[in-house]
Amino acid sequence: MSNHxxxxxxxxxxxxxxxxxxxxxxxxxxxxxxxxxxxQTVDYGSRVLIExxxxxxxxxxxxxxxxxxxxxxxxxxxxxxxxxxxxIDVNNRAVALAQDxxxxxxxxxxxxxxxxxxxxxxxxxxxxxxxxNPPIRAGKKVVHQILTDAExxxxxxxxxxAVIQKKQGAPSAKKKMEEVFxxxxxxxxxxxxxxLRSIKE
Numbered sequence: 001m002s003n004h005x006x007x008x009x010x011x012x013x014x015x016x017x018x019x020x021x022x023x024x025x026x027x028x029x030x031x032x033x034x035x036x037x038x039x040q041t042v043d044y045g046s047r048v049l050i051e052x053x054x055x056x057x058x059x060x061x062x063x064x065x066x067x068x069x070x071x072x073x074x075x076x077x078x079x080x081x082x083x084x085x086x087x088i089d090v091n092n093r094a095v096a097l098a099q100d101x102x103x104x105x106x107x108x109x110x111x112x113x114x115x116x117x118x119x120x121x122x123x124x125x126x127x128x129x130x131x132x133n134p135p136i137r138a139g140k141k142v143v144h145q146i147l148t149d150a151e152x153x154x155x156x157x158x159x160x161x162a163v164i165q166k167k168q169g170a171p172s173a174k175k176k177m178e179e180v181f182x183x184x185x186x187x188x189x190x191x192x193x194x195x196l197r198s199i200k201e
Contacts, residue, residue, distance in 0.1 A: 023050055023072060024080035029104050032070050033097055042072045045193045046133050049073060049163040052188045052195045053131060055081045059155045061128035062086055066146055067135050068113065071098035077131065078102075078110045086123055088116035118142070119149050127153055131161045136168045143169065144176050151180050154200040161187070161197045170194035 018031050021042045030042075050073055061083075065074035068087035075098075078085040089095050095115045102108045112123055130150045134143045143164070150160045160177065164170040166189075174196050177184035181198035188195040 021072070023047070023076040026076075026079050026105075028072070028075060028101075030070060030072070030101050031097060031104065033093060043133070044191060045163040045165065046073050048188060048190045048193050049131060049133060049161060049195055050076045050080075053077060053080075053129075053161055054159070054187075054197075055083070055129075057157065058128045058159065059157045061126065061155055061158070062124060064088070064122070064124075064127045064130045064153070066118065066130060066132040066150075068098050069094045069133075071101045071113070073131055073133060074098070074111060074113070075102060075105055075107050078107050079105070083110075083128070085111050086127070087111055087113040088119075088122070090115065090117045118146055119153065122153070125153075126155045127158060128155055129159045129161065130154060133163050136164065140169060140172070143173065147173060147176050148180050151198075151200060156200055158200045159197055160200075161195065163193055163195055165192050166194055167192060170196065 063085045065087040068074045068089045074085045074087035098113045102111045177198040184198045
């Protein structure tokens with residue numbers, strides 16, 4: 001278990017890689033390592049979520065990126081929206097990489113990146129938006145807890161946006177979001193990836 005990307009302290013040997021990827025019109029420079037999710041490129045699901053995240057009608061406040069990994073979603077949204085982004089992950093190796101990547105891309109002051117098992121160690125009470133590319137391999141219980149427990153953390157008018165593949169549980173995730181929020185829409189379908197969004201009313 002301790003070598004999964006959703007482990008708190010992966011034990012795999014370090015194997016650092018450095019590469020660049022364009023997100024939100026900016027050429028980001030990333031350093032990644034073994035023991036983190038999608039270490040060789042920004043995974044397709046994260047790219048689709050970033051592309052379809054809607055900032056226009058959100059209330060004032062910060063964005064929370066749950067399961068931030070080495071940082072692509074949170075850093076891209078910090079750059080693209082101009083908002084403060086709190087970024088959390090259970091994986092300490094991923095958190096250290098995300099902190100380094102924030103500095104590398106001049107976004108350290110706009111981000112608050114730290115370790116947290118789902119919502120256990122948050123630095124704010126409420127958020128304008130929560131985004132997640134959830135750890136599917138951690139199991140349905142964990143994924144649905146991320147979706148369910150997001151609702152009380154959102155301001156009125158705030159949104160939860162998640163990316164999940166159809167074959168990895170997007171329909172059941174949408175149903176869960178509808179139960180919790182009273183609404184859920186499929187914002188986009190792209191190569192089997194569903195972007196799901198609920199609004200706190």
